[in-house]
Amino acid sequence: MIIFSLREGWRNFGNLGVVGLLSLASLTVTLSLIGLTSRGYLLIEDWKAGLLGRFEIEAFLSDEMDSTKALDISKNIRSLKNIEDVRYITKQAAAERFEDLFGEDIVELLDYNPLPTSLVISMTRDADPFRSWEKTSQAIAEMPGVVDVVYAGELLAKVSRFYHSTGSSVAIVIGVALIVSVLFTVLSVQSAILSRDEFIQIVTLSGGTSWMARGPFVALGGYYGLVSGITASIVMAIVGWFVGMGWDVDPAEAGLSLNMSIRWDYATLIAAGVLLGMFSAGWTASRRIKRK
Amino acid sequence: MADPLKLLNITYNYSDLSGVSRISFEVNSGDFTLIVGKTGAGKTTLLKLISLEIVPFSGEIILEKMRSSEIKPRLLPKWRRRIGIIYQNFRLLNDRSALENVRLAAVCERNLPGRPKRRALKALARVGLSHKVHSFPNELSTGEQQRIAIARAIVNEPFLLLADEPVSNLDEETAVEIIELLQKLNQAGTTMLVATHQPERFTSYYSNTLKLDSGRLVEH
Numbered sequence: 001m002i003i004f005s006l007r008e009g010w011r012n013f014g015n016l017g018v019v020g021l022l023s024l025a026s027l028t029v030t031l032s033l034i035g036l037t038s039r040g041y042l043l044i045e046d047w048k049a050g051l052l053g054r055f056e057i058e059a060f061l062s063d064e065m066d067s068t069k070a071l072d073i074s075k076n077i078r079s080l081k082n083i084e085d086v087r088y089i090t091k092q093a094a095a096e097r098f099e100d101l102f103g104e105d106i107v108e109l110l111d112y113n114p115l116p117t118s119l120v121i122s123m124t125r126d127a128d129p130f131r132s133w134e135k136t137s138q139a140i141a142e143m144p145g146v147v148d149v150v151y152a153g154e155l156l157a158k159v160s161r162f163y164h165s166t167g168s169s170v171a172i173v174i175g176v177a178l179i180v181s182v183l184f185t186v187l188s189v190q191s192a193i194l195s196r197d198e199f200i201q202i203v204t205l206s207g208g209t210s211w212m213a214r215g216p217f218v219a220l221g222g223y224y225g226l227v228s229g230i231t232a233s234i235v236m237a238i239v240g241w242f243v244g245m246g247w248d249v250d251p252a253e254a255g256l257s258l259n260m261s262i263r264w265d266y267a268t269l270i271a272a273g274v275l276l277g278m279f280s281a282g283w284t285a286s287r288r289i290k291r292k
Numbered sequence: 293m294a295d296p297l298k299l300l301n302i303t304y305n306y307s308d309l310s311g312v313s314r315i316s317f318e319v320n321s322g323d324f325t326l327i328v329g330k331t332g333a334g335k336t337t338l339l340k341l342i343s344l345e346i347v348p349f350s351g352e353i354i355l356e357k358m359r360s361s362e363i364k365p366r367l368l369p370k371w372r373r374r375i376g377i378i379y380q381n382f383r384l385l386n387d388r389s390a391l392e393n394v395r396l397a398a399v400c401e402r403n404l405p406g407r408p409k410r411r412a413l414k415a416l417a418r419v420g421l422s423h424k425v426h427s428f429p430n431e432l433s434t435g436e437q438q439r440i441a442i443a444r445a446i447v448n449e450p451f452l453l454l455a456d457e458p459v460s461n462l463d464e465e466t467a468v469e470i471i472e473l474l475q476k477l478n479q480a481g482t483t484m485l486v487a488t489h490q491p492e493r494f495t496s497y498y499s500n501t502l503k504l505d506s507g508r509l510v511e512h
Binding site: 011201212 | 343345365366368369370371372373377383385387396397399400401444448
C-alpha cells in the first residue's frame, strides 16, 4: 500500500504544474526561514549569555554596615529570584579594585578610604535582562542599609528590546510564510486531485480502499516537503558558508537547558518539510476525496 | 449459487427527476443479461446503482448475500471487488501503458493469488493483447482500447461484469470481436449485465433482456 502510494505520488510529482512549483518555492522559503531562525536563535542565545556574564549588579552599602550586617543583606538578596552569586566587597577590596581599574591608590591619595562596602550580585543566565534585572535591583535598593544600586540597566534594556522585537518579527514572518506555503501545497494538491479524477474513480470503482485513493496525494505532499527540505538545507549550508556564522553552536554552551534546546540539523529540517507537506496534502485529500 | 444479484424495488432520482423507479429483478449466476432501452431510459443509472457509485433512495440491492442498505463505507471496496465495470468511453488513463492500466485495478484486490503485475498480464492475454502490453491507449485502436478496459474489469476475477454500451463506439467488425470476447468470458463463468441501446448487435447470444423506458422496467 505504501509502495503504491509512493509510486503514484511520484507520478503526480512528475506532472508538476505552476502551482506545484509555487508550493515547492514557498515550502523551501518557509523551511529555510525556520532553519536559519533556529540557528540564529542559538547564536543570539550564545551571544546574550556571553554578554550577560560580563554584567553584575552592585549594591553599595551605608558606612554603618559591618560585615555581619552585610552578610544578612547578602542572605536576603540570595533569597530573591534568579540570583546566582553574591560577593561581599570590603572597603579595602574596593580600594584594590579602584587601583586595578585606575592605577591609583585612593587611600594614599586622600589619606582615607572614601569607598563604600558593597555587594556584587551576579544573575543567572536565564534571567530576563530587562525585567528580572530591573526588578531585582529595585528590590535590593529597598533593603535597609543599601544606599545605591548600579547596573548597566539601559544597555540591558536595549538588548532585551532588540531580543524581543526581533523574536516577534521573525515569529510573524515565519507564521506568514508557513500559512502561504501550506496554502500553496493545498492548492497544488487540489489541482492534482482534479486532474487525476479519472484515476480516483478507477481506483474506487475497482475496489480500492479510501486510503488507496488518497495515499498518492499524501505522498505528493511528502515529496514536496522532501524536495523543499533538501533545498532549504542546501540554502542553510550556503548561507552559513557565506556568512561564516558559527553554525556549530552547542545549545548547552548557549545556556539552553536540554528541554529548551532543539538541535535543528538538516535531517530534522527535511523531516519537518515532509511532515508539513504530508499533513497539508492529507488534509486536502480527506476533504476533496469523499468516500463514495 | 442462486440469485447472486437481486434488485428489490430500487428507486433513484436525479435533481431533474429522471432516474429509475421501483426496479426489481434478479440475475442468476452465469446469465448474460441485456438491459435495453433508449438513451435516457435509466440503463447507466441502473449500473451505477449496482456498483453503488450512487446509492438508491429506496429499495435494496443484494449482491452475494451483501445488502446495500447494510453496507458501511469501509465495506464498499469488498462489494466493488466482486464487480467488474466496462465503460462506454473506456475510461483508460492515457499516461500509462495497457499493462499499467490493468495493473492499477489489480493492486486494488490483494486477496487473490499472484502478484498484480502477473494477474494483469494474464488478463491482457485473455483479451488477446499480450503483444501490446507496453502500448499506450492513444497508440491503440478503439477496439484494442476496449479490450484493455475489459482486461481491467476482469483482472480481479469478479463474478459479475457490468458493461455500459460496450460496443456503441465501435465499428461493426470491432463490435463483433468485442461481443465475442464478452461471450467467451460469460462461457468461462462470468455473469454479464450489459446495457445497450443496440440489442440487435447481441442477438446471437444472451439469456435475458430487461427493457427500460423512462426509468421503469417495462419488460422482463
